[in-house]
Amino acid sequence: MHQEEILSLPPRVLNQDERRFYFDEGYVVKQRAIDQDWLARLNCALAKLVDNTRTMTRSDGTYDLEDGHSGDNPRLRRIAFLDDLDPVFWEFCRDSVLPDLAADLLGPDVRFRECLINFKWAGGGQAVKWHQDLPFYPLTNTSVAQFLVCLNDVGPEQGPLQVVPGSHKGPFYDHYDKDDNWLGHIQGDKLADAGLERAVDLVGPAGTVTVHHCATLHASRANLSKLGRPVLIVTYSACDAMAYTPAAYSTSHYKTVVRGTEAKYARHDPMEMRMPPDWSDGYTSIFEHQDDM
DSSP states (O other): OOHHHTTTTTSSSSSSSHHHHHHHHEEEEETOOOOOOHHHHHHHHHHHHHGGGGOOOOOOSSSSEEOOOOSSSEEEEEOOOOHHHHHHHHHHHHSSSSSHHHHHHSSSEEEEEEEEEEEEOTTOOOOOOOSGGGGOBSSSSSSSSEEEEESOOOOOOGEEEETTTOOOOOOOOOOOOOOBBSSSSSSSSTTTTSSSOOOOOOSSSOEEEEEEEOOOEEEEEEEEESSSSOOEEEEEETTTOBSSOOOOHHHHTTTOOSOOOOOOOOOOOOOOOOOOOTTTTOOHHHHHHHHHO
């Protein structure tokens, strides 16, 4: 479904100005969209998963450990496959207000893609370099977005997500180096005219949801504060956006329609983008790829 068709439908969570802002700027912030009951359940489930890592000494395909991780002082960068690890996360992805918010931006027919968490642990949580999302998982159109749920209050000192307003209207950048090595980010010389000086921090109290378009340039600083920044990341797409490549984090719920109905046809946007590596044999995290380079 195209932008004006989506905007012609009554909104469920966002108001019309917020929806237009998303289409114009490539992101939107909805403060306190998630209520305290959901936050308590999500944080409780998350604490149990973190506790499970106390005996781990190295990262695997699900748990991505930060340097210095130990049983007495667990430090993580990411946990993937959350919707299969604990039913609370799948219930949230399916039954909360979040897929209704997704329908406001992607159209009434919404498909679940993945659910994971980036921690940004206090006192050194890793920075993430500038990148776009769709080059990691190309689809037939750009009706796909990441929905970030702030599980705690997030301020500028905690290394919040940064986005460049309007950058979703620009090119898809090459995420490889000159020797054809996948970087997981965009090299600096390619970003000379990208408007990084206009980047804004996406912050807010616990329960805030930030959404960014799949082509929006985004990054985040290291978290050097004394407060962690756990952010739940849920990716939804329109049902008419069909994937060209295997999913990096494919769970039992991958491709489940959470709002509306399945599409009968794929919709194709005119765009040119380099294909990513084949993730079908496994994927760690963006942190690992950016570290490797």
